[in-house]
Amino acid sequence: MNTLFANLPTTVFETMSRLAREHQAVNLGQGFPDDPGPLDVREKAAQAVVHGWNQYPPMMGLPELRHAVADHYRHWQGLDLDAEAEVMITSGATEALAGALLALIEPGDEVVLFQPLYDAYLPLVQRAGGVARLVRLAPPYWELTEEALSAAFTPKTRLVLFNNPHNPTGRVFSRGELELLAAFCRRSDAVLVSDEVWEHVIFDGHIHQSCLSLPGLRERSVKIGSAGKIFGMTGWKVGFVCAAPGLMKVLSKAHQFLTFTTPPALQHAVAYGLGKPRDWFLDTRAELQRSRDRLALGLSQAGFPVLPSSATYFLNVDLAPLALNIDDAAFCQQMVTQRGVAAIPVSAFYAQEAVRSVVRFCFAKTDATLDLALARLGDVR
Numbered sequence: 267m268n269t270l271f272a273n274l275p276t277t278v279f280e281t282m283s284r285l286a287r288e289h290q291a292v293n294l295g296q297g298f299p300d301d302p303g304p305l306d307v308r309e310k311a312a313q314a315v316v317h318g319w320n321q322y323p324p325m326m327g328l329p330e331l332r333h334a335v336a337d338h339y340r341h342w343q344g345l346d347l348d349a350e351a352e353v354m355i356t357s358g359a360t361e362a363l364a365g366a367l368l369a370l371i372e373p374g375d376e377v378v379l380f381q382p383l384y385d386a387y388l389p390l391v392q393r394a395g396g397v398a399r400l401v402r403l404a405p406p407y408w409e410l411t412e413e414a415l416s417a418a419f420t421p422k423t424r425l426v427l428f429n430n431p432h433n434p435t436g437r438v439f440s441r442g443e444l445e446l447l448a449a450f451c452r453r454s455d456a457v458l459v460s461d462e463v464w465e466h467v468i469f470d471g472h473i474h475q476s477c478l479s480l481p482g483l484r485e486r487s488v489k490i491g492s493a494g495k496i497f498g499m500t501g502w503k504v505g506f507v508c509a510a511p512g513l514m515k516v517l518s519k520a521h522q523f524l525t526f527t528t529p530p531a532l533q534h535a536v537a538y539g540l541g542k543p544r545d546w547f548l549d550t551r552a553e554l555q556r557s558r559d560r561l562a563l564g565l566s567q568a569g570f571p572v573l574p575s576s577a578t579y580f581l582n583v584d585l586a587p588l589a590l591n592i593d594d595a596a597f598c599q600q601m602v603t604q605r606g607v608a609a610i611p612v613s614a615f616y617a618q619e620a621v622r623s624v625v626r627f628c629f630a631k632t633d634a635t636l637d638l639a640l641a642r643l644g645d646v647r
């Protein structure tokens with residue numbers, strides 16, 4: 267049996283959601299919204315199921331969705347994508363990530379990763395035979411520095427797996443940091459796999475900058491998106507992969523034997539949704555930003571040191587200044603069992619040299635849910 271997978275612990279999201287159910291806790295752990303998602307998009311999917319969009323669609327995705335993805339990114343990110351040669355639909359960003367790693371690395375190749383890291387990355391890299399080289403980001407600013415990148419890149423670097431906007435920190439990396447990373451990728455002839463699933467969940471007027479727009483990266487990067495995040499329906503596993511034709515040919519070979527296709531009714535509805543008016547996307551952001559501010563204010567009034575969050579469904583608190591003499595995992599355990607509020611310890615996103623003082627809360631919830639969590643938490647001082 268494969269010992270790597272046999273020895274993996276259950277993901278922190280599943281563990282925390284189970285604890286939340288057992289303790290009837292308000293679940294601000296796993297990232298999913300209270301809101302059921304846009305009704306018109308859900309109706310499109312329902313009608314498509316009823317009207318028979320239920321057989322295998324084309325392997326690369328429904329043409330209408332591939333074109334909708336190219337049009338959407340042209341409008342929102344100024345990208346020029348050939349829908350036929352440069353866009354593929356996958357069953358969620360997770361499939362796209364797994365496929366990219368299977369397709370693009372050989373055993374022994376080095377892969378640069380950034381901690382805290384989304385929990386699926388490291389096991390997928392390792393199972394594909396990659397050797398992880400970890401760049402450690404730390405609170406409160408989580409910046410990318412030239413020094414840290416120099417230590418991680420070597421002549422064996424083949425691939426860089428990056429996430430922007432970043433889960434769990436809520437960071438949007440600056441143009442300067444992105445250009446620095448691009449320079450390292452070019453210098454070491456590495457492919458950049460850029461997980462951009464949070465590209466629309468971005469606040470305070472930030473503008474998402476795709477890897478495909480970075481100098482010299484158009485031909486050597488893979489952009490990954492997710493309809494689950496764009497429409498706030500996380501169970502909808504519909505992912506988008508965009509890459510230059512040469513890379514896409516290889517990526518499509520992994521896709522054909524991982525899932526081959528993605529449910530066509532969902533693809534049809536997502537194609538419709540991507541064309542929704544600009545204001546729908548901006549209003550959705552504004553609504554989430556309001557929820558972020560509500561939770562941030564409540565937590566700071568209760569004495570929690572709140573770190574800035576510019577994107578995603580998440581904000582973090584750093585317990586270090588409170589000198590509570592307890593680490594993030596123990597704090598989350600106590601919160602869920604004694605206070606009835608679930609959150610995620612950020613140390614779970616580190617493979618080594620973990621930061622053990624930061625706790626992640628999901629704010630994509632109704633005001634009533636957030637207020638209930640705040641009332642239960644009380645003052646931390």
Ligand code: PMP
Nearest residue numbers: 358359360384433461463492494
């Ligand atoms: N990457 C990141 C950074 C994520 O946060 C998530 C889900 N929260 C995913 C990938 C998975 O996306 P999907 O559900 O489309 O597989």
Ligand code: GLN
Nearest residue numbers: 279280295296297298433
């Ligand atoms: N991406 C979600 C989060 O960060 C959870 C994904 C999952 O449950 N695997 O909370």
